[in-house]
Amino acid sequence: MKRSIVVIFLVGMALGGALLLGSLAAFEYTNTTEFCISCHEMEQTVYQEYLKSPHYKTPSGVTAGCPDCHVPRAWGPKIVRKIQATNELYQKFVTGSIATPELFEEKRLELAEHVWDYMDKTDSRECRACHNQSRMDFHKQSRRAQEKMEQGLLDGKTCIDCHKGIAHKKPREDD
Template sequence: MRASISRLWRWLRRPSAGVAAGTLLGAGFIAAIVFAAGFTGFVEYTNTMPFCTSCHEMREFVYAEYRESPHYRNNSGVSATCADCHVPRAFVPKLARKIKATFVEVPSHLLGRIDTPEKFEAHRGRLAESVWAAMKANDSRECRACHDPMQMTLETQKPRARARHLDAQVSGETCIDCHQGIAHKLPARPEAAEEEDFTL
């Protein structure tokens, strides 16, 4: 075994005399395609509902709330998945989001930081604020992938919603400034302010 590894290592290090450069390039090209396809396939798999709900924190604490929301079940029959709201569609921002999940969220899961309802509720506010801040920073990019304010039929909206949407176009507010708690319960807030109804 050791001799085989030694021979392989010597072969890898010596200049190619027995293998044509075209063969090496072709093999490298095919290997790159296989790697890219596998990588892309895995990244896309991590955007699926089965993957998102594979850990009990998401399945038991978050998914149950989402299933009661209009993003899951509604008159039009169109559902927004976890990835639709939490993962950018463009490749580079998507990759950045996946890297953050890998180095921030997965370790939290493995360390059991939110593995009980009590722990999850204790962190809900911080988690929500983090998501809202990211959405605010990117002008609610994931919302706008489905909802185009310029295509809204404002005249059919309730007066309050119409007024807020018109005002937001002028003031520069973004979707998440008003539409928090659409798919998940809002965190407990110190003030007992009554929630406004911004349904369309």
């Protein structure tokens, strides 16, 4: 009797561990650029824009992928963001509201505004994970960039306030 309880316990622990590891692997896979562009709307639109952006084409070859800009690194905020992303999947697969590149373009501004609001609320946390203002050499920037960056810092602006459209086509806000 005791032996069968131990066996059941060990099998349960092994299955639980496998389930946990499988869930973590799936969770991490959803945190890749390959997963982000797995639907043709993203691959044909925003991904093509990203390939021409400074986040992909860099002199050093160091690039930022979709999760670097759109998913927090810290576990708690990452989970919250993943839950929010389920709404995006709902919009895509259930309602079909962005099921084609044309429908995506119709909603581009609304979608961008969600991202901009999120980045504003988090003080552009994902930007700051790579871009540290304390290590910026303003003297190596153009005069205009130097002035704008320094004034933005003084005014308490966050990255997205000035850098909308840095990785993707900026939607028209006046429509």
